[in-house]
Each structure stands twice: as structure tokens, then as C-alpha cells.
Amino acid sequence: MKTLIVHAHPEPRSLNGSLTDLAVSTLTDAGHEVRVSDLYAMNWKAAVDAADYGPHASTPLRPVRDSGRALDAGALTPDVRAEQEKLLWADTVIFQFPLWWYAMPAILKGWVDRVFTYHFAYGVGEHTDTRYGERYGEGTLAGRRALLSVTVGGPEPHYTARGINGPIDDLLFPIQHGILFYPGLEVLPPFVLFGTDRITEREYPEVAKAWEARLRTLETTEPIAFRRQNFGDYAIPSLHLREGLERAGRSGFGLHVRD
Amino acid sequence: MKTLIVHAHPEPRSLNGSLTDLAVSTLTDAGHEVRVSDLYAMNWKAAVDAADYGPHASTPLRPVRDSGRALDAGALTPDVRAEQEKLLWADTVIFQFPLWWYAMPAILKGWVDRVFTYHFAYGVGEHTDTRYGERYGEGTLAGRRALLSVTVGGPEPHYTARGINGPIDDLLFPIQHGILFYPGLEVLPPFVLFGTDRITEREYPEVAKAWEARLRTLETTEPIAFRRQNFGDYAIPSLHLREGLERAGRSGFGLHVRD
Numbered sequence: 001m002k003t004l005i006v007h008a009h010p011e012p013r014s015l016n017g018s019l020t021d022l023a024v025s026t027l028t029d030a031g032h033e034v035r036v037s038d039l040y041a042m043n044w045k046a047a048v049d050a051a052d053y054g055p056h057a058s059t060p061l062r063p064v065r066d067s068g069r070a071l072d073a074g075a076l077t078p079d080v081r082a083e084q085e086k087l088l089w090a091d092t093v094i095f096q097f098p099l100w101w102y103a104m105p106a107i108l109k110g111w112v113d114r115v116f117t118y119h120f121a122y123g124v125g126e127h128t129d130t131r132y133g134e135r136y137g138e139g140t141l142a143g144r145r146a147l148l149s150v151t152v153g154g155p156e157p158h159y160t161a162r163g164i165n166g167p168i169d170d171l172l173f174p175i176q177h178g179i180l181f182y183p184g185l186e187v188l189p190p191f192v193l194f195g196t197d198r199i200t201e202r203e204y205p206e207v208a209k210a211w212e213a214r215l216r217t218l219e220t221t222e223p224i225a226f227r228r229q230n231f232g233d234y235a236i237p238s239l240h241l242r243e244g245l246e247r248a249g250r251s252g253f254g255l256h257v258r259d
Numbered sequence: 260m261k262t263l264i265v266h267a268h269p270e271p272r273s274l275n276g277s278l279t280d281l282a283v284s285t286l287t288d289a290g291h292e293v294r295v296s297d298l299y300a301m302n303w304k305a306a307v308d309a310a311d312y313g314p315h316a317s318t319p320l321r322p323v324r325d326s327g328r329a330l331d332a333g334a335l336t337p338d339v340r341a342e343q344e345k346l347l348w349a350d351t352v353i354f355q356f357p358l359w360w361y362a363m364p365a366i367l368k369g370w371v372d373r374v375f376t377y378h379f380a381y382g383v384g385e386h387t388d389t390r391y392g393e394r395y396g397e398g399t400l401a402g403r404r405a406l407l408s409v410t411v412g413g414p415e416p417h418y419t420a421r422g423i424n425g426p427i428d429d430l431l432f433p434i435q436h437g438i439l440f441y442p443g444l445e446v447l448p449p450f451v452l453f454g455t456d457r458i459t460e461r462e463y464p465e466v467a468k469a470w471e472a473r474l475r476t477l478e479t480t481e482p483i484a485f486r487r488q489n490f491g492d493y494a495i496p497s498l499h500l501r502e503g504l505e506r507a508g509r510s511g512f513g514l515h516v517r518d
Contacts, residue, residue: 010306010307010308010309010320010322011319011320011321011322012319013319014319014320040306040308044306046305046306046365046366046369047269047299047303047305047364047365047366048269048359048364049269050269060270060271060272060273061269061270061273063269063270064412064456100307100372101368101371101372101375101433101437101438102437102438103362103363103368103433103437104362104368105306105307105368105372106305106306106307106365106366106368106369106371106372107305107306107365107369109360109362109363109364109365109368110305110306110365110366110369112360112365113359113360113364113365116360136423153323155496157496157497157498157499158497158498160499161510162499162500163497163498163499163500164395164488164493164498164499164500164515165498166432166433166436166437166511166512166515167511170429170432170511170512171433171437173425173429174360174361174362174425174433177425178360178361178362178424178425178430179360179361197323229423237414237416238416238417238422239416239417239422239423239424240416240419240421240422240423241422243421249508249510251420251508251510251511252425252426252429252510252511252512252513253425253429253511254511255421256423
């Protein structure tokens, strides 16, 4: 495997730091190649702005079109080009981050906003009344796999079907489906640690063991069965899921996973 | 009303820029006070790091605890203190932003990550086995109201109950419930414009009219009926919604809105 780890935590000696270090050593020891994008160490620029597109930034700025033009001309900034190249090099991408306010830390969202440009991660393929692009199971990153490794401060019961924060699968859906599956990545079930506000050094060996077990089985883990866009489940151009495909009672985000 | 508008778009001459300008003039003309936090113009720092907590940054850094200690000591950075003061000044907060990758732009997520510190937006009130803090309907910002004004590039059908991207209400739930309702804000139904990748100058007057109508009725608009945490709907400490409260068939995020 060739694994890219995108790491987003400000403190190297944090649980997130330990999990990334463990992923590097576990995968390397197993003979795999590993690269790490440590966003804080790289001082990653989070905000999309005109500087991202050089001479292709129009006046007024139009991020969608301008990012596509800059990509097509090979004129994106070196930091963004390097991340796109790492994604194309990798067959597996791990995202290591704490869930802050039910979403990614800003620095990681800024990695997505800037690296996932038009013509790279979206606006790929034909967009007509009968075909709405290559996305959700197709696209630039098709054939590659992704895995979220997320630390969550609160207790697991708060993130279950009836838990007050909402089910963790639904909270991660906009990332796993909307960001990762969209440009073609197959998404493995996430590795989520709950209650990390209260975790102690004494509990870490158990956590490490569970993470190593996931890392050692990455190649044989079945991805989440998100429905692909262009293979009959959705009507085009409405992109509505056709009636009758889901188990009775399914609704919301769960509709977009095959039973 | 005293309204704070938190604005997150890199181009002043964008649809988002026009909507914020219109909000300022409409509310001012109606005799209200308005302040704007234009995050790009302010060159807002998006990433949480040790510099946020000055002498209260511990080694290793612990963002939760350190942000609370810095808050308690009045030692947060001036940019964060200014935003917290604006939130306490306002009775209404409008967030104007484009939906990028089914979430806020990174610069706005960084406003949340940095301004919503421990002891300000979370970690407020008693946390015991019988009481789990003042949150979800209580907290520092209780009694204030919030409204998302969001531009969405894709077409509305893709964001409906069976639409491929998932229902817009569910995509906004982590923001509306997890970020805004959590510290006590009442959340008004969002103002969402779809298909903005293709909107033309000719269509803008219709859009402006709809936005003005929402702005003029802010004070009389009913908020989304999110369930409050500490008023009987949830068991403590599991924070599970008690059985039988919801309409048959409700599940997922929808459980947390009263019928």
C-alpha cells in the first residue's frame, strides 16, 4: 500500500499525534510506503483566496471557475499541487483529526477547500440532462480508499441513534459521502474513539491495540456501501433515489447506503 | 434589534457580498443596529493553536482546558475577545456563507473553533451524573437568535428527502443544532439559495426581495423547535431521547426537533 496520512492537530504529543505516529510505524513495519501531511507542521493556509489561483484569479474572484482554470494550466500554488500529487500517488488516505464542533478542525476543512479544486475533485466528466458528472463513486480519485480516524471528546451514548448529538454516522456523512465518496474514494468504516476528553495514559494501550488492528486489516476491510450515482439507483437529472430501493423505514442520509 | 453578521466570502462583489450589503442596509433602514465581522477583510486566523492562549497555553497544549483558563483569566487574544463581545452585544446573529463541500468555508469554521471556547460556548454549568451542563437551549448565548444565510451551488432537488446530497436540513444540522443551539442560540429556519453556480444578474432582484422579506420579519419568525436538553425529553446521563416522544417513523437528526 501507499498511504497518505492527513493529520490535523496542533499538539504532536496529543492522542491524535500518537495515533498518527502509530499508523506510520505500523504501516512501515508491514512494508508499506507512508507519507504524512501534518497540516499544523506545514503551517497549512486554510482560507481559499485569490492568491490560490495566481494569474487565473479573475476580477471579481470566482473560486469555482478560477480554480479549474488554474488547475488546467498547472498554475495552482505549489502547496496545493503537492497535496494533489500525494493523493494521486496514494492508494489509501487516512485522515487523523479531532471532531471539533461536530466537524473537521478548520485547518483540515481548509485543506479540502483548497486541494479539492474544480476539475480535480468536482466538475469532472460530462454534465448534461442525462449525465451529471463523474462523482459519487467515480471521479479523479476512483480506485483509492479513505479512512477517517477521529477522536471525539464526548461519550459514545450521546452519539447513538437516540443520542442528543445525533448518530456519529450521520455527523460524518457530509465528510464521508460529500467530501470523500464524491471524487471517487471508497470509504472504509471510520475508526472513532469516544470520550477522549477523559482518556488516561493507562487506557492508551487498549486504544493502540484497536488502531493497530484496523491498520493491519486495511486492505481487506469492506468499504461503506454508498450508492454510486451513475449506475441506476438515481434518476437523472433530479438525482433522486428511485423509489423502492431501500429497506422500509430508511430515511435521511441512510438512504444513500445500500442495505 | 442588535444584529451581528458574520460574513465569510473572499470576494466582496459576490452574491454573498451582495446579500450581506443588503442585510446591512435593510436592517439599518429599519432602525436596527448592525455590526459585521467580515472574516476575509479581517484576515481572520482560522487555526486553533498555542498562540491563542498566551501564558495559559500548557505544554503539551490542551485546547479544551487551556482555552477555558485563558477565557477565565481574560487572556484570550484580542481578536477572539472582540468576537465574543460582539456575540454578547447582539440579540441576533446572521451567518452569511457559501456551502463548500457540504459545510462552512474553513475561515468560518475557524471562527467557531477559536471563538467558541471552553467556559464560553461549552463546559458551561454543572456536569454531574444528574446534570450535563447548560447546553442545547441553555448556555452563554441563551435568549439570542441565529440565522444561516447560505448559498448552494447545486440544484435544490439534489438536496431534498431523496436527493443524492442528502436533505439540506440534515446537512445543516451539525451547524444549526451542534454549533448554534448548543451554546443557547435559538435558530431561525435558514435562508438557503440553491443553484447559485448558475444564477444570473437578471435573477438577483427576486433573490434580493426574498432576503429582504426574511430580514424584515426576523423578530416575528418562529425558531426551529429543537428539543432542549434539560427539560425532560432526554434521560441523563445517557442523553438519550426518551422513547415515545416522536411521531412514528422519525429517526436520525429529525428526532431532535419537536413535532
